Amino acid sequence: MIRTLLSDKVWKKIEPILPGKEGDRGRTAADNRWFVEAVLWIARTGSPLRDLPSEFGRWHTVYMRFSRWRQTGVWQQVVNALAGETEIDHVLIDSTVVRAHQHSAGASKKCGPQALGRSRGGLSTKLHLAVDSAGRPLRLIITEGQVADISCAAELVEHLRTEAVIADKGYDSDAFVNQIRAARAKAVIPPRSNRKTKRRYSRALYRTRNLVERFFNRIKHFRRVSTRYDKLADSHLVFASLACSFGPLLNVNTA
Known part of the structure; x- marks a missing residue:
């Protein structure tokens, strides 16, 4: 039996914004919930798409639908729906390096940005994150692993109305302050x-x-986030964004 993650409460928040509802143009998608479960299963386990359990359907169909939702901005709408409206007392920013699997390299440049950095330690990607004082995600940026934290600081806090911005010494810059x-x-x-x-x-x-x-530690329970397997930066960003959005709402146990 496949372990699922979506509760009825969480599903009700995102169901109205997903394509394929009755009245939408095109074919009605009766399996939206099961498809989201499939994507969360991949994010949680870190398994290759080809090893997706047959109960979720054909892996290639899931992959094509995942890519289509990424290109049309559906995943971003899901993230926004789960974020909701909130008052921001304090903004806390930081970054974490994600080691990239060797299979994540090799995509054609015309396919899109890759955000892969090369160093003695191998391939890596960096996630830059802003959260509020309640530990809720506000903004997420992906770059090459060697990019300095301060280079994304201004973008992380831009247009966020808050009383204080909290960060470590890596963000000590006159311009940023x-x-x-x-x-x-x-x-x-x-x-x-x-x-x-x-x-x-x-x-x-x-x-x-x-x-x-602690937030970084939580989202890295999603193994597709703790190690990067995706060739395109946008795909890895989707998995990281879903982990940021669903992680605080789900009881994720990778054991």
């Missing part, structure tokens, strides 16, 4: 050791930064 202050928020970022003038920051607020680190 000025951007935060211009938005009338506090910059809770420890100064680097080589700064001549040390900037003050709230140590009490900084201690809450473990929220974003």
